[in-house]
Amino acid sequence: MRSSGNFRIALRIAGAALSATLLAPASVVAQEPIRVGAFLAATGPASFLGDPEQKTLEMYVERLNAAGGVLGRKLQLFAYDSGGDAEKARTFTKRLIEQDKVDVIVGGSTTGETMAAVPLVEQAQVPFISLAGAVVIIEPVKKWVFKTPHTDRMACEKIFTDMNARKLSKLALISGAGGFDRSLRAQCLAVAPKFGIEIVADESYGAADTDMTAQLTKIKSVPGVQAVMNCGFGQGPAIVTRNYRQIGLTLPLYQSHGVASKEYVKLSGGAAEAVRLPAAALLVGHLLADNDPQKSVVVDYKRDYEERFKSDVSTFGGHAYDGLMIAIEAIKRAGSSDRAKVRDEIEKTKGYVGTGGVVNMSPTDHMGLDLTAFRMLEIRNGDWVLVQ
Structure with missing residues (x-):
């Protein structure tokens, strides 16, 4: 009898919860999290790329949530370790799309991982900002694919x-x-x-x-x-x-x-x-002129990262910072996490000052950086020196 009674109580609780959900105002339903997906080479031979990328995403998702989230909604990060393996990247991309139902993907530490994911994001129509370097990622232009690093x-x-x-x-x-x-x-x-x-x-x-x-x-x-x-x-x-x-x-x-x-x-x-x-200028932020638009961005990111993780900053973590922030700004402009609207706003990114440079995207340019975004560095006495 006790078991039967517990079952009836459980049913009443479930029914009450369902009724509350059905009767909830739109403002409550709208508090669903904004889902950000990532697949990164956090371990393996390319971990020097993926580890700082993952740490960066985790740190800034945490910070954004502590500040109230985006559009009044919390961010939820789904990050998987692909180990730099293209087949794993394909599997995790499929999971991000079909199971986690992410609104945007920021990831792909290597070109191989990224290109394995491209057909899936294009078919599913999910905005994807890659963190890999090869020009083939954005040339020819793929509607749903963008990238933050400078090209090869x-x-x-x-x-x-x-x-x-x-x-x-x-x-x-x-x-x-x-x-x-x-x-x-x-x-x-x-x-x-x-x-x-x-x-x-x-x-x-x-x-x-x-x-x-x-x-x-x-x-x-x-x-x-x-x-x-x-x-x-x-x-x-x-x-x-x-x-x-x-x-x-x-x-x-x-x-x-x-x-x-x-x-x-x-x-x-x-x-x-x-x-x-x-x-990128990130490695020599302290050497930039005070009127350089990137200086405050790269100096702040370097300070935040190194204080949090007690390790040297790298341009790779910077690529993840730029990818996340470009996505967040697009979501804000769209006023929604709707995939199509976010994709359109990413493509309209203009004047975004990031760790990699000043980004100006367009329908024919899904990276938005020119050669001035690159700095020539030389290694002297174990440190970076700005050549030009």
Whole structure:
């Protein structure tokens, strides 16, 4: 009898709850959270990208909620660790769309993960702001896909502009095997003639390689080579940098924004001295002029991140900050978390000052950054110096 009585009580409670829900005013129903999805390489070989990205998203979702949320609604973050694996990224994207029913996705630490997710977000019509680098993410334009980092093509153009200023024209390439690495190499080969740069050597290494001495020795023997560029990210560039010095190469060495964190400097040790790379202003915020529109943004983000996590800031966490804030501003302008309305407002982003630069998107540009958003940095005494 007691069991039957409990069952009747449970039914009455459930019925009362259902009636309350049905009779609730629209203002109460509207308090559903705004669901933000993310899949990030928080662990694995690309964790130097995904870990600061996840920490950034968690910190700012928490801060926004503490300040009252967005449109009077709390944010709910659904973040999954893809480990940099494209198949996992595809699985988690499907989960974010079908089970978590997110309103927007901010994530995709690597190009491979991002491109695995693209067909799913396009089909489901979910706005997606990628945190990966390759230009293929936004060219050709995909209606529901955007990105915050500078592209690999821009990295080539910034490096070649610097080479022109240093009167260097003969370049050797050494490239990794990842999606970003291959795309960066292809973009550099494509735009080199525009800058009068001749590619005089073109070597490569595998993802599991732990010594690139053989490839670098070949480059060293090439007549007339004036500079070397490494197309890669992860531990590969640090190995290249150490081997570079070990075999006595003294030519200017360029890396890409794929290594724009202190982790690369630590892994490379003293061998990183004088290496140049294009990167976001975030790494040198304290060196920016007081009237630089980015200064307050990057200085504040750096302070907040380093105080919270007791670790060096990286441009990768900055990409996540920009992605989240661009999405939040779009939701505010839309006055809704409706996916189509949010997508339209992301595309209309103008004058957003972020860690990566001043963003001006359009129907033909789903990134919104130009070459002025890149700063050329040099590593000196284990720290970043602003070259231009």
